[in-house]
Amino acid sequence: MTGLAHDYLDLDSLLSPEERALRERVRGFVDERIRPHIAAWYEAAHFPRELVPELGALGLLGMHLHGHGCPGRSAVEYGLAAMELEAGDSGLRTFVSVQGSLAMSAIAKFGSDDQQRRWLPGMAAGELIGCFGLTEPTAGSDPASMRTTARRDGDGWVLDGAKRWIGLASIADVAVVWARTDDGTGTIRGFLVPTATDGFTATPITGKLGMRASIQCDIALDGVRVGDDALLPGATGLTGPFSCLNEARYGIMWGAMGAARDAYEAALRYALERRQFGVQIAAFQLTQQKLVDMVLEIQKGVLVALHTGRLKDAGRLRPQQISFGKLNNVRTAIAICREARTVLGGNGITLEHAPLRHANNLEAVRTYEGTDEIHTLIMGRSVTGIPAFGGAA
Template identity: 70%
Template structure:
């Protein structure tokens, strides 16, 4: 099937004309990232996924593409709109969730923490290199025994003269084995504080978590901090309490609202192309009622999810987005994307379990996306508390 054919089918799937709601600049950003994915990711992702390989060199390519810290202003950051960042996340995840996650960990978690809460010296020191992809950052919040409840973290930083001594562990920390710095959140006598920890610090250990059946073209690790000595200048001066890490989590959750739509769209398009080319009982399987119902159901959810993402993005650009609205998008779009990837796989039949076909890869990746940055259960309880006024976390 030619590129023109694919574009024509994609146009048909925009039943509500959502493309017309985007500005010319937003469409240009989307198309630029889509072209990058088509050229650099699609030809390689099946092999990267199969071999559990993350192409570290893509970091600088992402920097040149302008998607690292995309929504941040100054310090070499692109300074694009929330909607443009969302569209970029969608196109990247149409290639692979793990590669979109790299952009999220780097930009929405590590860079956002430094940009919002760091000192001027910290911003100047780290952000330009991170925006260019020359410096890789990670974000250490989750612990082996503290996932959904970060307030119970055990990692601790104590004062020792003018220095800090960091002890503890973190788990499921993206990019840590290849990063030059990790933003680590730790308990102190003065509450939870954030620290920029160079990964070559004595006492810092990153253990890659493998083998994984999800997010295989990505890297996650368990971190151990054995009395790491940090100068006073390592602390993020503006962040105190959980407000610091939660502000970064909300940035990442926002990107997920868009990103998972890319995985859903790519799964749908793979199923549509296959159904038009696969002949059974003397006609393409796209001509059978059950197949058409599956395709229609997928498009309905993708279109509704796109409207939700776009509305959320417009609110974010206007400065009026509430965190509970982010929970709506993360919960709904991730949940529906998993259903779409699984249903798309059924249209491919037995061939759908081969790694060359994207729906089963997306379905596996989305299990991780569904879990990180707040599980379904956490976002359900956030919304439940909003609706009833009663917290159900404890």
């Protein structure tokens, strides 16, 4: 395969030597520690917890954060790492996203000095695991309707409620839980809840058709009592969790392109090796059209992610622009993975090949951190100046 097969527009020339070196380190880790095992992990619905300290040693946990043992890398470097991890599997990139972009970001952005010192060094090293409890059984795209409550009780708080689709909750040491307070205003606040606290229960969700090498849970909060030092002092209202979601959404736009690239490269290898009617199937016009369409969309998607990352590093990125990348790149990546599967024919529905596994994972990625519909409405409000959430005109 030629260089044009992998990087048609020479996008590597837009990266610094340091950025390329970091990408190659993560790619090597994926090739050595994830690719040989991912099919078995996916089939068994197994998350390889033993990789967590290795991810920490690579500097991938909270890698865009500064201080308290965090790596302090750039947004583009974080994006490149996310792309390589998701080329292995969405579940492994999701771990890094939940740990760093959600749980660690919440503590770094809104936590007290004591909270940051207590949790961030261990989380950056992979010695401690965090989760982020926002979504509820009846409050997914509409977090303002959350029912989890935090009631003042003496010098502490009592939390009651339920959360759903919470990544890592059953293996986490600390949960960032968002709840509506009983202070008369119903303000949403964040709390750091050690998962060993009485009344906290996390139950893994089974029967998933995607994200099988990852952990998502139901959380029950039944009279969970925490001290006043559990309250995140810097977060009031939904602005706090939304800012963390935007960190995760940013990584997703890169990660999705990693899955798409891996599916395309699998289809290309197969097309060059597989022979039908006496020739390589890569010689057929329709196969070449499929491959070219994949190249077009992958290169455009990476350009979107890279430009977004440069804006983020320059401090000029707006949340509405993150919605552009998340919406476009995940939707595009699913189409690429499905098309790559068709090149593989019937063999493509087995775990011997990656494209359909990636497509199944991306169905979950398409839904979490804002559905297509939510990001469409975010963009629509920016374009028209008219909010249309909840059917409002």
